[in-house]
Amino acid sequence: MIDQEAHIVDYIGVLLRRKWLILAFSVILVGAAALKNHRVRPRYRATATIKVESHRGPIAYLPESIRYRDYGDPDRTINTHLRTITSYPIVQRAVEATLGPTVQSPDADQPDPKVLAALSAITARAVEETNLIHIETTHSNPQVTMDLTNATAKAYKEYTNRKRVAKIRDNVQWLTQEIDEFKEKVKESEKALHQYRKKSEILSFKSEKSLHLKELSEIRSNYNKTRVQRVELEAQIREIEQVLETKAQYIPAFLGEELLRSLNAQLVSALLELTRLSKQYGPRHPRIIQTQTYIQSLQAELNHSLQKAIQSKKSKLRVILTKEKSLQMAMNAYKKKAIQFEGNQIHYALLEREAQSNQELYDILVEKLKEINLIQNLQAEEVTIVEMAKLPSRPLPSKKGMNLLIALLMGLSLGAGGAFFLEYLDMGLKTREEVDRYLKLPTLGTIPTLRRNRKTTSKKDYLNLIDQMRAEGSIAEAFDTLSVNLDMSSVDKPVKTLLVTSATMGEGKTLTALNLAISAAQSGKKVLVVDLDLRRPSLHKVYHLNGDQGFMDSLHSIYEINLNSGKLGPLALSDLLYLLKARSKTGRLSVEKNGTAVELLVKSGRIHSIIKKGLDEPRKLGQLLLKQNALTKSQLDRALRIQKSNGQPLGELLMELGFVAKDQFKACLKLQMEKSLQELLLLKKPCFQFVETDDIRTESYIREIAQEKDFFSGLGSGSSSPLLKRIASRSVIKTDTPGLFISPCGKIPANSIEFMGSERMAEFIKTLKEGFDLMIIDSSPVLGAAHTSLSPTLVDGVILVARSDKTNRKTVLEAKRQLHLANAPILGVILNGIDLKRHYYQYYYHHYYYRKEEEKEAPRQKRGETNPDRKDGKQAQHGKGKKEAHSEKKGKQPHATEGKSPVQKEKDQSPLQRKGGIRKTGGKRKSSP
Structure with missing residues (x-):
């Protein structure tokens, strides 16, 4: 089955199942709250109002490091006042003024108990958008409440006044010390300035600075001119040298000598003449040779003149270079002097500014000291008492009802939390939904638990316990419904042999098997119940039998017969x-x-x-x-x-x-x-x-x-064993319930384990169930007794019984796993011992229906009438005649077949019984279950 989401009804069901836990928490907490309310004395409250002022300090214009600060964020200031009012020193002074002196100091390890009590009683709160503060005291004594409130307001006012006076005194003392120190600083700074001016021999830094600047400007101008001349001479020399190297036919313009120009003109004219003659004559012509000779002489004379010009220019260049170097040295000297002058000027300025600053601070301190001396007696108080506390006339409203309500809510909450936590830890199977969710098996039926009272029979009296279970309308109808569900679940393949088992002991499988058999028998079936629980057989206890004879005795006796030799007579x-x-x-x-x-x-x-x-x-x-x-x-x-x-x-x-x-x-x-x-x-x-x-x-x-x-394989298969039928019939006992037969376990032989899964067991069960519509086998628990359990493959179906709220689902899962490993045909689960009141929501309709049925039947039982629609055997119990009732009083037991026709008697008997092999139950049976 798919795991469904939890519904609100499931949560309500958890709360109802754990209602006693929730009730216990609620009762404990409400009781504690009621006890506390009973011990609480009436409380009184008194309120005093004070006003706080934030004044700027009288030297607020001093530097930040020496400023007197008593102002800042308004919220922070108000919170500071609130914390200070409720501090130990203030409350201690108020307690000493009201309740007497205290012993311990606030620094002691063990503060005074009276002060500690007052600290918990006094509170301070600010009035929004104002500078007002309410001081409130809550106490059981109204007079103490008023006195303690007023004493706290006065103590805080005195505290702020003392703090203000002490602060002004400290400021005056500090200013006096600072004025003396700055006075000495002014003297020292003036003296240092005078000495430095004397040492530097400077009357005025401004005149000296202008003179130095003028001289430096003239030197820099001459230096620049000389540098330009040097550059021009160097260029002319390079140009003349280039003319000499290239033998150019021109004279630079800067050479203004007439000789050089004349020689150059003659050279040009001779070259032109040589060109003209070269066109007329050959290279060896006398005129050409003469002209060439003339040109060479002119060229040599011109080169000589240019060399002389170069020497002249170089002489001038050396003079100019010397002048330039001397000017540069002079300019560097003036620069050093200017730098030194600037340094002296900076140091002088620093000394001058220090002296001026000290003088200004000294003047300010003197002025502020005068102001403090003038206004120290004129400043208003920081805290003023606006309204004194009055004697409270009535106590505070009581919160007893609220305390009880809060305790109740806490109890319900803790109880609900504990209920869900215990539900989370609970591993038991409680409802059919959990069976479907965890076991993935269908729930064939849910059996309510027997409502026990003082008259309820002990569990050891199984037979009367079954009577009471059948008399319980909801239980009887639950087993009737279970019988119908089994028939409906096996329409295609009817179940003739049914194995009822459980995971462990104490699940109620024996009583479940018997009640299921009774319901099937009452529906007209012939039912045989076989006890094969080899660990704890109990079917013989139900019907008060000695337990020496039964199924296992009959099965074991068959295999003790001598087969070596003999004569076939009794043995076919x-x-x-x-x-x-x-x-x-x-x-x-x-x-x-x-x-x-x-x-x-x-x-x-x-x-x-x-x-x-x-x-x-x-x-x-x-x-x-x-x-x-x-x-x-x-x-x-x-x-x-x-x-x-x-x-x-x-x-x-x-x-x-x-x-x-x-x-x-x-x-x-x-x-x-x-x-x-x-x-x-x-x-x-x-x-x-x-x-x-x-x-x-x-x-x-x-x-x-x-x-x-x-x-x-089929040779002789048609032959049957009359001996097997005779021996099998010996273990079958007819009960007083029409159609119900039982086969107790009997005495268990030492080698009984060998029979449980053997072919002889299968043959014996096959023979035993002949003539019965249904055989129900009560087997050993699956876990812990697997070697004593009947093989599930010998039956048509297996039912697993689990007790609600007791059976651990992991245990049932393990039992299911082992049954699957044995290839058991598991039909489903029977959830036994359902508490209808505890699982109210899950079984509301079931519980409501049978309550109504019992209410209807109660008047009939008082009148001796019966309900014709009931099938749980109560009609046979309550509708007996006087003769039968009289016979029961004498200890005689009416047989189930009395007053019936021969045909009906024959119908109530199995084929084995008709052969005379079935015994009737003895014991102390009083009525049909």
Whole structure:
């Protein structure tokens, strides 16, 4: 089932299930609150109002480091006042003024108890948007309340006044000290300024600075001019040298000598003449040679003149370089002097500013000291009492009702929290929804718990306890509904054998099985309840039986019969074959009567072959083959002649000759063995002998046929065991409830574990349930007793019983897992012991319906009437006649079949009972459950 979300009804159900826990928390807390209210004395409150003023200090214009600050953020200032009012020193002064002197000081490890009590009683609160503060005191004595409030206001006023006076005194003292210090600083700074001016021999820094600047400007101007001249000379020299190198035919313009210009003109004219003559004459012409000679002489004279000009320019350059260097040195000297002058001027300025600053501070301090001396007696008080506290006339309103309400709410909250926490820790299965959610199994039914009172029978009296459970309308109807649910869940495959088990002991599976059987019997079914709880059998206790005889005794007695030899009389052949099969014996069984001898080869309890001794057996087999048209008469005669001569088995010979097919021969052989077996069953009191041996060799063709599984599987299957039915019927006991039979566990043998999952157990259960519509088996718990539990595969369905609120779901899950491992056909879960009141929301309709039914039936019971619609057996109990009631008083028990017709009596009996094998219950049974 898909895990559904929790609904509000689920939460309400948790609260209702844990209502006693919630009630306990609520009662404890409400009781504690009521006790506290009873001890609380009336409280009185008195209020005094003060006003606080924030004044700027009288030296507020001093530097930040020496400013007298008593102002800032208004909220912070008000909060400071509030904390100071309720501080230990202020309250201690108020207590000493009101209640007497205190012993301990505020610095002591153990403060005065009176002061501590006053601290918890006094509060201070600010009035919004004002500078007013209310001082409130709460106390059980109205006079003490008023006196303590007024004393606190006065103590705080005195505290602020003392603080203001002390602060002004400290400021005057500080200013006086500062004035003396600054007076000495002014003298020292003036003296240092004078000495520095004298040392530097400077009258005025301004005149000296202008003179130095003028001289430095002239030197810098001459230096620049000289530098320009140097650059011009260097350029002219480079140009003249370039003319000499390139032999250029021009004279630079800066050379103004007439000689150089004349030589250059002549040179140009001679070159032109040489050019003209070169066009007319050859290179060796006298005129050309003469002209060339003339040009060379002019060029040499011109170069000489240019060399002289270069030397002249270089001489001027050396002079100018010397002048430039001297000017640069002078300029650097003036720069150093200017830098030194600037440094002296800066130091002088620092000294001058220090002297001036000291003088200004000194003047300010003197002025502020005069102001303080003038206004120290004129400043208003910081705290004033606006209104004194009055004697309270009535106590404060009581909060007893609120305390009780808060305690109740806290109790409900803690109880609800504890309820949900315990619900979280609870691992038990409580509702069908939890079964579906955690086990993933259907819930076949929910059985309410029996409402116990003073008259309720002890659990040890099981029979009367069942009567009371059946008398409980809701429980009886729950089992009737469970019986119907089982029928509805197995429409396609009806459940004939039902195993009822649980995870552990104490789940109520035995009573559940019995009540389910009673409901099924009352619906018209014949029901057998078998107790197979080998750990704690209890069915015999329910019906007050001794427990020495029962299911296990009958089962064990079957296997104590001697099978070695004997005479078949009480023990039929079918019983003998069944016992061999049940004990898985292997060997040779010989049966003989009046000359008829038959040998049965048994392997693991199953017939392996049947050999009838006699000379005419081969011929009978041949005649059977003829009837089946498997061969002809001539083929049979030929095979018999051969068989007589060599002794070879007839069947093997027929198949070798190809006269008979294997399938045809197998069918005839099986039919012959069936006839032989039927003849054995008809023999009256034959003698038998069984030899247990593994030597059961037969003819090869029979061994080959025997290897086929379907050949001997049905051989003799039609035979039944009357002995098994007789012994099984001994364990069945008829109860007073019509249609209900029981089979107690009986005495448990030492080797009972070997029977639980064996084939003999399956055969015994199969025989026992014949004639019953339903067999309910009460088995051992799954966990802790798996070796004593019946194999779940022997039944049609398994029901797991779990007790509500007690069974751990992990335990049931483990039981479910083990059942699944055993391939058990689990039908579902029966949730037993449901508390209808505790699980109110889950079972509201169920509870409401049966309450109404019981209310309707109560008047009828008082009048001796019965409800014809009830099926839980109460009609038989309350509707008896006077004769039956009289017989019960005498201890006589009316049988369930009295007053019925023979046909009805026959219907109430099982086939086993009609053979006389079923006993009736004895004990102290008083009425039908």
